Amino acid sequence: MYIYMHNETATGVTNDLAAVRALLDKHAHPALLLVDGVSSICALDFRMDEWGVDVALTGSQKALSMPTGMGIVCASPRALEASKTARSVRVFFDWKDYLRFYDMGTYWPYTPSIQLLYGLRTALDLIFEEGLDNVVRRHNRLGTATRLAVEAWGLSNCCQKEEWFSDTVTAVVVPPNIDSAEVVRHAWKRYNLSLGLGLNKVAGKVFRIGHLGNLNELQLLGCLSGVEMVLKDVGYPVKLGSGVAAAAAYLSNSTPLIPSRI
């Protein structure tokens, strides 16, 4: 089994799944392709069938904008077949139990979290009402606007190649004299703004701006203006409004009319 991360949440990198599939095919590799789509599915372009993904998984807490607590798994016929002879130890997440109950109708082998299932219904209704393609486009706009703001602040993206830029999260590298954890702490304490910490190798070096889920252009601009104030407070010489202006200039040209209000 080959396990691949579609979107790397810690560094804001989106991997090219189509290329991974092509590589496996080129070598006629028999591995099953399992994709961690926790910070991509329902926000980035993801094509389970076209890319020959065998198992895709996500969580309720990211692009679905729900509380934490629900894992969502989708398996291909090939993966279901392979699971019949797989010898790995399984207990709670044994598909066999779920599939047996599905055959009987909408039943579950264990007590389901009904409130999360209602939440999922609503989250999907919102996504389908907007249209999945439009959701992906909106994330691209939000990602682009964030990157323009970062550039205007004179800071750099932790992701070094444009083709890997993530449209769901941007990890911003701070100058060496600034501790990025302090940026995150200060944002929380003074402006009630939640930024992401840098993790492991990039701890103290980057902070993260999440831009996924039920988020619109104006909410993002509010976040970007908060980041500017935080940067100024921690001693980074930022011109207030510079990132917001760059993002707003782009968004005012690219944001479409809301379809249901045309």
Ligand SMILES: Cc1ncc(COP(=O)(O)O)c(C=O)c1O
């Ligand atoms: C890409 C990715 N995979 C896995 C996880 C882990 O999810 P969980 O904390 O729900 O186990 C995260 C959490 O942020 C993530 O971003």
